[in-house]
Amino acid sequence: MDVCFILFLFCMSTCVCVCLQVQGPLRECLRAGRFRDFLLLHLHPCAFLLQLARQLYGDKTKPKKEKERKPEGLTPTFPLNNPPNPLPLKEPKDFINLSLKLDPEMKMQRATKHTCQKMNWAYQTVSSIVYSLQHDTPASLRGTRTSPLILYHTWQSCVFSHATQNLRYLLSTIYVQQIQSALISSLQRTLQCFTAAQITMLELGIPHCILRQAEQLSSLRFRYTITHTHLVSARLYTLRCQRRAFSTHP
Numbered sequence: 001m002d003v004c005f006i007l008f009l010f011c012m013s014t015c016v017c018v019c020l021q022v023q024g025p026l027r028e029c030l031r032a033g034r035f036r037d038f039l040l041l042h043l044h045p046c047a048f049l050l051q052l053a054r055q056l057y058g059d060k061t062k063p064k065k066e067k068e069r070k071p072e073g074l075t076p077t078f079p080l081n082n083p084p085n086p087l088p089l090k091e092p093k094d095f096i097n098l099s100l101k102l103d104p105e106m107k108m109q110r111a112t113k114h115t116c117q118k119m120n121w122a123y124q125t126v127s128s129i130v131y132s133l134q135h136d137t138p139a140s141l142r143g144t145r146t147s148p149l150i151l152y153h154t155w156q157s158c159v160f161s162h163a164t165q166n167l168r169y170l171l172s173t174i175y176v177q178q179i180q181s182a183l184i185s186s187l188q189r190t191l192q193c194f195t196a197a198q199i200t201m202l203e204l205g206i207p208h209c210i211l212r213q214a215e216q217l218s219s220l221r222f223r224y225t226i227t228h229t230h231l232v233s234a235r236l237y238t239l240r241c242q243r244r245a246f247s248t249h250p
Contacts, residue, residue: 100166112175115162116182122158123186129154130190148191152204155190159183160206167209168216180209 094103094110101114133145144150163183170176184197193200201208207215224234 108170118162119182126155126158159186164212167213176209
């Protein structure tokens, strides 16, 4: 019984609230002479409640127009409102192509300097290895591990490969001689033997960089003219040789 009484009181209070809210719209309908709306409010309480909800919360039954969303992070390719800002182009001093540093005029001076720098870094690696062999090995094995043959093979695997990697691209013998002098200097410091460079090269069987460059150029010519003639670089090499053959320029 208590639950039914509570439900009855709740329904009565709801009806009283609805009647109090209805009095305003009813009076407005009677004053304006809109009898049709007056009858609708009496005969159809659901329509009244719907109208009241629209007045309170707005008409949310109508579909809203979706706002056009602009893609984030994208700008028009050619902005028409703002004039284009001229950007000054800066010519690079050098650039790296296939691990070879080149200058814009292709004089190979930057390539020679970069090769000597890599040889110096490789020599520092060799010197650290030699120091470790001399001080971190037992006394019984120190003589064999620090022999000139071991030091020479260590130097050959680190420094000599950098010196002979890009000799075929050097245009002048001056750059080849710079690499040759840096190569001999690193070898003498590694072996702690400062005799004449020619004697050291003859004793260890190290060919001169000019001979190594000629060997690389001859192998490259054989590759472009005999074995791999289908490559684009081989076609360009053939056209260059033909142009030089028919050219009258000294």
